[in-house]
Amino acid sequence: MHRQTRNRKRPQTRAVPASARRQSALLGVVITILMALLLFMWAQQARAAIGDAAITAGQAEETLDMAKSPREVFVGRWYGEDMEAGSITKRWLVDAFPDGVFRITFRFYEDDGGYREQIEVGEWGISGPVYFLSTKGWVDDGMFLKADTSNGQLYDAYKILKLEQQVFEYEHFVNGNRYQVRRVDTGFTLPE
Known part of the structure; x- marks a missing residue:
């Protein structure tokens, strides 16, 4: 008897390695942090534009003091x-x-x-x-x-x-x- 080989198409399963899942999760965290920083910076600029100073004179002096030993x-x-x-x-x-x-x-x-x-x-x-x-x-x-x-x-x-x-x-x-x-x-x- 002769067996016929059939070309069967098997559904291809895609196995995602664990390292790729970790990279994807890390990328999501990085994007989230970058978006939060972007929103924060935008809020600071918006406050400065409408007249609310981003830094007070006292904060500036304190920053200069901290810069000195x-x-x-x-x-x-x-x-x-x-x-x-x-x-x-x-x-x-x-x-x-x-x-x-x-x-x-x-x-x-x-x-x-x-x-x-x-x-x-x-x-x-x-x-x-x-x-x-x-x-x-x-x-x-x-x-x-x-x-x-x-x-x-x-x-x-x-x-x-x-x-x-x-x-x-x-x-x-x-x-x-x-x-x-x-x-x-x-x-x-x-x-x-």
Whole structure:
């Protein structure tokens, strides 16, 4: 007997591999994200076009502050004032130079209007949340008096509580004293 071969057409089944299904799902997610971004950007442009600013002046300043490192923010002149025991007012002016050198002029004002002045010089730095000073000496009547740098009391470390363009708040790690200074222009001087 002779068998006849028939040309049968079998329905072709199409098997979709798992990797193709994953690629298809990933493509769907990417398209969805791109559409959401496009809608968001369009909404921002529409708000700006009708007069609602896309970014406020405060947001712009905050963005600029974040772009600067804490060290860059601290460079400049800062003024602080505090009441001491016995109704003495302490005022100080910090000059933080870009090379890491500082000069702090302290004035201790008495009730009668007189004051005594002390000028410290040394090195400053900021590392993470820590602001630190290393006093190298004093200036007295225009003369530099070198400090004994083996004296541990000439090194201070502070926890940074707030450091912004105009305000710096910090707390001494050992004694817990808190200080606040505000930025002043380079021509600012302590009151006589």
